[in-house]
Each structure stands twice: as structure tokens, then as C-alpha cells.
Amino acid sequence: MERVYVLPASVFPLAQESIIRLEPALLGQIEREGFFLERALAEEDPAHRQIIPYALVCYRGRYLLMRRTKGGGEARLHHRYTLGVGGHINPVDHSPGANPLLEGLRRELLEEVGVLRYTAQPVGLIVLSDSPVSRVHAGVVFRVEAQEEPAVRETGKLEGRLACLAEIQAVREGLEDWSRLLLAWLEREEAL
Numbered sequence: 118m119e120r121v122y123v124l125p126a127s128v129f130p131l132a133q134e135s136i137i138r139l140e141p142a143l144l145g146q147i148e149r150e151g152f153f154l155e156r157a158l159a160e161e162d163p164a165h166r167q168i169i170p171y172a173l174v175c176y177r178g179r180y181l182l183m184r185r186t187k188g189g190g191e192a193r194l195h196h197r198y199t200l201g202v203g204g205h206i207n208p209v210d211h212s213p214g215a216n217p218l219l220e221g222l223r224r225e226l227l228e229e230v231g232v233l234r235y236t237a238q239p240v241g242l243i244v245l246s247d248s249p250v251s252r253v254h255a256g257v258v259f260r261v262e263a264q265e266e267p268a269v270r271e272t273g274k275l276e277g278r279l280a281c282l283a284e285i286q287a288v289r290e291g292l293e294d295w296s297r298l299l300l301a302w303l304e305r306e307e308a309l
Contacts, residue, residue: 120153122206122217123165129244129255136241136258136302144239147257148216153208163252170222171203171243171256173299174230176263180303181230182285183269183277198288200296200303202229202267203256218257230267230277237261241302243295256295258302282307 128146130137147168159167174181183199206221219237226232243256269277285292285300292300 119156119205120208121156121159121167122151122211122221123154123159123167124151124255126164126166126252129166130242132244132246132251134245134298136298137244139239139242139257143242144257148218151206151217153211156205160250160253163249165253166244166255167253168206168218168221169203169254169256170206170218170225170259171201171295171299172222172226172237172259172261173200173303174202174226174232174235174261174263174267176266176279179279179281180285181267181277182280182288183275184291185275186273188273196291197293198291198296199293200285200299201256201258201293202226202261204229222259222261226261226267229270229275231270232261232263232265232267234264235261236264243298245294247294251294258299 124147151168154165159165180200185197202225204225206217210220210224211217222237237259239257240260241258243258245251269275289300
């Protein structure tokens with residue numbers, strides 16, 4: 118039975134249709150106070166939110182843009198685009214002295230896109246409540262500067278390429294919800 122890292126939903130800010138500023142105190146709580154629940158229970162328990170490290174991967178001024186194929190398990194996501202590399206934090210990511218959020222991010226980057234060398238900066242939080250799935254998840258958004266070119270490893274489920282901002286904007290309507298929020302954040306950042 119898979120176990121996933123959670124925190125009480127009450128510690129998170131109210132849901133917003135944008136990336137929320139990540140307060141240092143909340144980041145500390147996520148890193149230190151989370152605990153593990155069986156995933157089947159966590160998926161049905163709105164009293165807790167599952168923590169998902171969610172990385173925008175950058176390499177040489179371009180961004181990793183992926184598209185889910187029919188080989189993926191979730192039919193509602195087939196052919197949708199994503200900018201985020203991420204997933205659940207599992208007990209393997211939690212050891213004495215280790216930061217489970219950063220360890221989960223490290224594992225996901227390696228497993229999904231083969232990135233081992235990088236710098237990561239937490240930039241925000243995704244908290245939505247528009248569906249049963251969104252009510253039980255929270256994304257900690259990282260901007261990851263890869264030192265090696267990312268490449269999708271699960272090619273039966275995903276295809277990916279590096280894209281400039283304009284190329285991402287061209288597929289805006291096909292982006293998953295979290296990725297649409299990430300694109301809006303990226304557009305604001307690029308305008309500064």
C-alpha cells in the first residue's frame with residue numbers, strides 16, 4: 118500500500134486560481150511537520166492535503182514542455198500538456214536529517230526526466246478546491262535550473278521538448294490546470 122506525505126488542510130491558505138506566495142513559515146511546516154497516510158485514505162480525506170513537489174524545469178533559457186500520451190493511466194489527461202515535473206512524496210524520501218520535500222523533488226526529477234544536477238528555488242504554492250482531487254493536494258512549486266538537458270524517461274506515457282515562452286503560450290488551452298497557473302506565473306516573471 119503506497120503511503121504519501123500530507124499535512125492538515127488547515128495549515129494552507131485559502132484556495133486561489135493563481136500561484137500563492139510561499140511564506141517561509143509554511144515552507145518550514147511542510148518540511149518538518151508532514152506525516153504519511155495510506156494514499157487510498159489520503160485521496161478521500163479533505164482534512165489533509167497531499168504535498169506534491171512541482172518543478173518548472175529550465176535549461177539554457179528554455180522550459181520543459183511535456184504532453185501526456187494515451188499510454189498514461191489517467192484518460193482525462195491524455196493529450197494534455199504539462200510544465201510540471203513532480204509527484205507524491207513517499208517514505209523513501211524521508212530519512213533522519215533529510216528534507217522530505219527536497220528529497221521527493223530530487224527523486225522525481227531523476228525518475229521522470231533524468232536530471233541529477235540542478236539548482237532549485239521554491240517560488241510558490243498551488244492550492245485549489247475546484248474538484249475532489251484538487252481539494253486533497255497542494256503543490257509546492259520550484260523553478261529548477263537544470264545543468265544537463267532534461268529528457269522524458271517514461272516515453273510510453275509522456276513526450277517532451279524544450280520550448281520558449283511563445284511556444285508554451287501557443288498550447289495554453291491544452292495545459293493541465295496546475296500548468297496553466299504556472300504559465301501565468303511565468304508570464305509575470307518574464308515581464309519583470
